[in-house]
Amino acid sequence: MHDVQGELPPITAKVNEAMEVEFARRTPKSQAAAAKHSVIATGPRGAAYGPYSIWGSHAEGCRIYDIDGNAYDDFSNVATALIHGYAHPTLGQAIFEAYCKGSQLYGFRSAYREQLAEMIVERVPGVEEVIFSCSGTESDMYAVRIARASSGREKVLRFRGGYHGSYDPLIGYDPGPWPGFPKSAADDVVLADYNDIDGFDKALMDHGPELAAVIVEPVLGTGGYIHQRGGFLQHVREATRRAGVLLVFDEVVTGFRWARGGAVERYGIDPPADLVVFGKIIGGGTPLGAVGGRADVMKVLVGRDGRLPVIAGGTFAGNHVGCAAGIAALELLTAEAYDRLDRLGERLRAQLKDALRAAGVVAQVTGDASVCAVHMTSEPVTDARSAATAPPPLGRLVRMGLMNRGVIWSSGGLSSNTVMTEAEVDHASEAFASALDQIRPAIGELAPHMLE
Numbered sequence: 508m509h510d511v512q513g514e515l516p517p518i519t520a521k522v523n524e525a526m527e528v529e530f531a532r533r534t535p536k537s538q539a540a541a542a543k544h545s546v547i548a549t550g551p552r553g554a555a556y557g558p559y560s561i562w563g564s565h566a567e568g569c570r571i572y573d574i575d576g577n578a579y580d581d582f583s584n585v586a587t588a589l590i591h592g593y594a595h596p597t598l599g600q601a602i603f604e605a606y607c608k609g610s611q612l613y614g615f616r617s618a619y620r621e622q623l624a625e626m627i628v629e630r631v632p633g634v635e636e637v638i639f640s641c642s643g644t645e646s647d648m649y650a651v652r653i654a655r656a657s658s659g660r661e662k663v664l665r666f667r668g669g670y671h672g673s674y675d676p677l678i679g680y681d682p683g684p685w686p687g688f689p690k691s692a693a694d695d696v697v698l699a700d701y702n703d704i705d706g707f708d709k710a711l712m713d714h715g716p717e718l719a720a721v722i723v724e725p726v727l728g729t730g731g732y733i734h735q736r737g738g739f740l741q742h743v744r745e746a747t748r749r750a751g752v753l754l755v756f757d758e759v760v761t762g763f764r765w766a767r768g769g770a771v772e773r774y775g776i777d778p779p780a781d782l783v784v785f786g787k788i789i790g791g792g793t794p795l796g797a798v799g800g801r802a803d804v805m806k807v808l809v810g811r812d813g814r815l816p817v818i819a820g821g822t823f824a825g826n827h828v829g830c831a832a833g834i835a836a837l838e839l840l841t842a843e844a845y846d847r848l849d850r851l852g853e854r855l856r857a858q859l860k861d862a863l864r865a866a867g868v869v870a871q872v873t874g875d876a877s878v879c880a881v882h883m884t885s886e887p888v889t890d891a892r893s894a895a896t897a898p899p900p901l902g903r904l905v906r907m908g909l910m911n912r913g914v915i916w917s918s919g920g921l922s923s924n925t926v927m928t929e930a931e932v933d934h935a936s937e938a939f940a941s942a943l944d945q946i947r948p949a950i951g952e953l954a955p956h957m958l959e
């Protein structure tokens with residue numbers, strides 16, 4: 508039943524075995540399905556939560572159901588995208604109406620696209636113009652291309668542990684090289700550590716004149732919701748400005764989740780980022796992405812004075828179904844909705860810390876706004892290096908322990924949505940406390956210094 512995870516030491520192996528037995532007891536139909544060959548090639552996260560992938564049946568509100576009839580409170584929210592949960596009737600209606608009016612009028616301007624773009628411009632500081640894509644990855648790719656065309660330079664500085672989708676230069680060599688990525692992808696990338704002001708300044712000093720852009724996630728999302736410390740983001744803003752390097756905020760996770768105007772607004776970044784990348788929430792549960800920016804930077808998208816335009820966009824970029832869902836999703840994000848999302852996030856962070864304290868386990872809770880993560884390490888987590896000090900089996904055991912107790916979290920951690928209540932948050936905290944109790948012997952074996 509074991510998946511690929513290397514040899515576990517004896518006590519940890521026993522805890523793992525008990526969890527896998529419980530996992531299998533709860534999900535016999537999924538296990539039977541897993542035994543059958545699938546023609547779908549499984550990606551690296553195929554069995555993220557246990558020894559095999561659970562077969563989902565349907566989802567509604569903040570809950571996913573599997574074919575064995577188990578219900579899971581979903582704190583992954585499709586990697587933070589579904590801020591209004593599953594099958595929200597308002598979004599469903601908007602999607603249906605847009606589809607019935609023609610899902611995409613290729614080559615035409617349309618009210619759907621214009622309205623969503625206007626809503627983005629109105630909400631996000633510094634954004635004057637917008638282009639659409641179909642995903643966060645695509646948007647990051649276009650942002651880099653726009654920055655290169657605008658600056659006439661090629662290199663991009665990004666932070667270790669940051670995630671910007673799967674575009675070659677933004678992922679290939681950290682910690683890769685991953686198979687299939689060209690060696691040349693590394694040539695145009697400069698790496699620095701998140702939250703390390705001195706290291707960043709040095710990298711900027713060494714490479715500034717070659718840099719088209721610095722790209723940063725305001726919170727290291729997939730890297731474990733690691734939040735900024737000591738005014739890091741404002742420092743990056745001021746330093747890039749002084750160096751004449753464009754700053755790209757990858758707000759695929761934080762955009763419209765951190766605040767109406769995203770992390771730029773919440774952290775009062777002044778002047779705002781030069782380019783902002785969006786995905787997830789702006790599609791209202793459908794695949795949509797966008798890049799917004801200052802008009803003088805975005806102008807390279809239009810060919811002028813004999814210059815060719817930057818190539819961006821695609822068949823379904825800015826399709827009406829996605830835009831209609833995005834409009835409805837943003838309209839539902841009222842001041843009360845943000846207040847509620849943040850309160851649930853704060854409650855969860857506080858309760859996870861309480862659970863660790865009560866169990867006498869020294870570990871780290873990171874996050875801000877409506878997201879949080881637990882890092883099973885005694886070292887304060889401020890960047891990718893400190894996050895990597897957590898022994899990998901512990902994270903997997905926590906994840907499987909929560910799954911066995913009907914709670915899902917994603918690779919980054921846990922996020923709340925607008926249809927959750929305190930009851931789901933309390934359930935997640937109780938599940939964590941109970942899983943921690945089960946995992947304690949493994950902690951004692953793998954990292955005894957974490958036990959008080």
Ligand SMILES: Cc1ncc(COP(=O)(O)O)c(C=O)c1O
Pocket residue numbers: 586641642643644645647670671672673724728729757758759760786787
């Ligand atoms: C910060 C960030 N940027 C980009 C992406 C890629 O977005 P997508 O999965 O829509 O391609 C993600 C996805 O999780 C992300 O978290």
